[in-house]
Amino acid sequence: MVTKKLYYQDQYIRNFTARLQKSGRDEQDRFYLVLDETAFYPTGGGQPHDTGTLNGMKVHDVEEIEGEIRHYIDVPAEVHKEYTGELDWDRRFDHMQQHMGQHILSAAFEEEYGYRTVSFHLGTETCSIDLEIEYLSDEEMSLVEKTANKVVMENRPVETRWVSEEELSNFPLRKEVSVSTDIRLVNIADFDYNGCGGTHPDSTGQVSSIKMLHWEKQKKKKIRVYFVCGIRVQKQLQKKHKVIQDLTDTLSAPQEELNETATRVLLLNKELEKKNNDLKMELIEYEADSYIEKANVQADRKIVREIFTNRPMPELQQLAKRITAKTDRILVLLINEKDDKLQLVCSRSEDAEINMNDLVNHVLPVINGKGGGNNSIAQGGGERTISAEQLMDELVDHVKKISGT
Structure with a gap:
């Protein structure tokens, strides 16, 4: 059938x-x-x-x-x-434009540089071809695009014909056909001869225009070139023009100065981020000194215990590290309440003989949590099955137990 x-x-x-x-x-x-x-x-x-x-x-x-x-x-x-x-004729004709554009573009790459197309994909927004090369320059893309659009503007006829395997030798095919029977050729006069079963317009002019967007490297030494044809070129232009117009308004700069202005804003943002991080570290230094001063003394060591709300974990880790780096014989037990979660960071100075990884792993099951670390510092988090105060009591009680106090 x-x-x-x-x-x-x-x-x-x-x-x-x-x-x-x-x-x-x-x-x-x-x-x-x-x-x-x-x-x-x-x-x-x-x-x-x-x-x-x-x-x-x-x-x-x-x-x-x-x-x-x-x-x-x-x-x-x-x-x-x-x-x-x-x-759905709009969809069909769009596919005809994209497929014909691919034939023209692939032939132009071979015509100008001998670059062979090894695969083609027609997507919903853009199309792509894979070239059997490792690098593609802007100059090469520009020349190939110019050649392809020249063929479009010349409105050359596109002929489809059925041939036998024996007749294939009469045509300068761009690549070998993949079938031996029911062979269908799609030919662009004096430019491209190719076996294909897809849908195409009957003249190159109906492709309207071809625009290459960008390229990226693929595995096995291939370059993937993204492009659009026909009505998709207009859509891309409209989309990109809106982005440019929005950036022009946001950056208060004309189109020709957008790149320079954006670069300046990014550099300024990096400088501000660095200053912000430096200030945070200064505050953490002050915080560390404050917690050391008011640390509880238990036996022959000091203990810092504090509960926070919605404090970023990296900040708590930095705070714990700075406290233990600034003084001897000290343990730091920090808990953070975040939404319906509990997080904890535990650290010690080098001379405080308690394994922080063991301490954290001992209390994590109480909150169905996960975490880890090493002898000096460990962290974790889990569900708020108990209050932050109860979790702190669990930590302190275990410290007393293992230290014999």
């Missing part, structure tokens, strides 16, 4: 009528139907499927499986009935 593909005959078909051949559910329990012929393009060759309706029912996916094209719908199909199909 093979579905006749109407888009191979006329890619500009928007409406058609066909008879039901088969209906059912697939392995994922999705409803589908198969027609004797269809204009819906199934996913393949880097191009997404068409969408539209069949007798008013939304077609949300189209796949080709063993020669039959399955149209996925939301409800069961009625058997032995004709179906009138209507394609």
